Amino acid sequence: MNTPLLITMGDAAGVGPEIVAAAFRRGEADGCVVVGDPAVLRRAGAGMVAVIDSPADLAEVPPGCLPVLVPPALPEGLAALPWGRVDARAGAAAAACIEEAVRRVRAGEASALVTAPIHKEALAAAGVPFPGHTEMLQALAADGGELPPVRMMLANEELRVVLVTIHVALRQAIELVTHDAVLRTLRIAHAAAAAWGQRAPRIAVAGLNPHAGEGGLFGREEIEIIAPAIEAARAEGIDAQGPFPPDTVFMRARRGAFDLVVAMTHDHGLIPVKYLGVEHGVNVTLGLPFVRTSPDHGTAFDIAGQGRADPASLVAAIRWARAALAARGG
Numbered sequence: 223m224n225t226p227l228l229i230t231m232g233d234a235a236g237v238g239p240e241i242v243a244a245a246f247r248r249g250e251a252d253g254c255v256v257v258g259d260p261a262v263l264r265r266a267g268a269g270m271v272a273v274i275d276s277p278a279d280l281a282e283v284p285p286g287c288l289p290v291l292v293p294p295a296l297p298e299g300l301a302a303l304p305w306g307r308v309d310a311r312a313g314a315a316a317a318a319c320i321e322e323a324v325r326r327v328r329a330g331e332a333s334a335l336v337t338a339p340i341h342k343e344a345l346a347a348a349g350v351p352f353p354g355h356t357e358m359l360q361a362l363a364a365d366g367g368e369l370p371p372v373r374m375m376l377a378n379e380e381l382r383v384v385l386v387t388i389h390v391a392l393r394q395a396i397e398l399v400t401h402d403a404v405l406r407t408l409r410i411a412h413a414a415a416a417a418w419g420q421r422a423p424r425i426a427v428a429g430l431n432p433h434a435g436e437g438g439l440f441g442r443e444e445i446e447i448i449a450p451a452i453e454a455a456r457a458e459g460i461d462a463q464g465p466f467p468p469d470t471v472f473m474r475a476r477r478g479a480f481d482l483v484v485a486m487t488h489d490h491g492l493i494p495v496k497y498l499g500v501e502h503g504v505n506v507t508l509g510l511p512f513v514r515t516s517p518d519h520g521t522a523f524d525i526a527g528q529g530r531a532d533p534a535s536l537v538a539a540i541r542w543a544r545a546a547l548a549a550r551g552g
């Protein structure tokens with residue numbers, strides 16, 4: 223049997239546990255182990271659950287049973303939490319699952335990590351000092367105190383978008399658009415594309431300002447920061463082009479002009495991907511020493527516990543993780 227892949231259950235009050243259960247019911251999560259709370263998974267429709275001590279025990283789990291690893295220090299009473307509400311206990315549990323899963327992956331007991339959605343306010347209410355998975359995984363992957371440079375990518379069949387800045391206020395994001403940040407993003411995106419077979423990806427860089435600054439009339443970041451970073455990347459052999467107007471570059475990429483788009487801010491980059499349908503997208507953390515993917519949607523508190531959540535994006539995330547492992551030869 224291949225080394226199992228781990229799926230964290232996400233926020234107990236959101237749709238995470240039910241899309242995980244649905245993926246197993248549909249046979250899309252064979253070879254996976256869930257890191258979570260058995261009672262939460264049962265309430266979300268998991269049916270029979272087998273608690274195991276190690277991913278290697280998956281081989282002993284009877285067919286039809288959902289295998290669960292329970293992290294230490296999981297808060298009690300999670301299965302009694304009201305659906306669709308921010309709760310510090312759910313935030314603490316979500317963080318405990320992520321920590322345990324990373325520990326197992328880094329120990330070589332599991333091959334990759336797929337994370338079901340967490341709620342950022344619940345995480346903060348629990349005192350977790352990271353806004354989202356990406357920042358937490360970066361910290362958990364640190365080597366000798368050195369944080370690996372990571373970037374968020376959202377991808378579907380039509381677009382692949384890598385972000386320079388993510389979970390910060392827009393005013394702060396603008397400050398974080400520096401020559402170094404753009405150049406690092408281009409390097410990470412270029413290197414990551416080799417994992418899906420593109421050794422020389424055509425990378426379009428979206429500007430920050432309307433019409434990419436319109437020659438300096440609407441802002442100078444393109445002239446002073448972004449274009450020089452593109453030049454520096456090109457000097458390293460990276461096929462980076464732009465900066466292009468953000469409002470039209472995604473349309474061009476979707477038609478095939480580029481393989482990847484680098485966007486300066488969260489919503490510049492993610493609106494085009496999510497607008498094509500949250501059921502299709504996958505969130506991939508580039509730059510980690512292990513494979514991590516996630517659905518491109520959140521906890522969907524408005525429909526949690528109603529049996530309406532579509533597991534398609536989680537299934538796409540599992541498939542992406544498997545393909546990335548295969549590309550790494552693992």
Ligand SMILES: NC(=O)c1ccc[n+]([C@@H]2O[C@H](COP(=O)([O-])OP(=O)(O)OC[C@H]3O[C@@H](n4cnc5c(N)ncnc54)[C@H](O)[C@@H]3O)[C@@H](O)[C@H]2O)c1
Pocket residue numbers: 237241337338339340341342343355500505516517518519520521522523524525530531532533534
């Ligand atoms: N991977 C993650 O952990 C992740 C990703 C995105 C957002 N979030 C977090 O989730 C929380 C809620 O975010 P939000 O409300 O902005 O976005 P959301 O994606 O949770 O919900 C947006 C809309 O999409 C619908 N939707 C989402 N997933 C669905 C599914 N599987 N099936 C059917 N409909 C679905 C919801 O019902 C809602 O109407 C926030 O804290 C956000 O930061 C987490």
Ligand SMILES: N[C@H](C(=O)O)[C@H](O)COP(=O)(O)O
Pocket residue numbers: 354355356357388488492505516517518519520
């Ligand atoms: N920015 C992501 C999105 O909107 O889909 C989401 O917040 C998840 O981020 P993490 O993977 O860092 O939790």
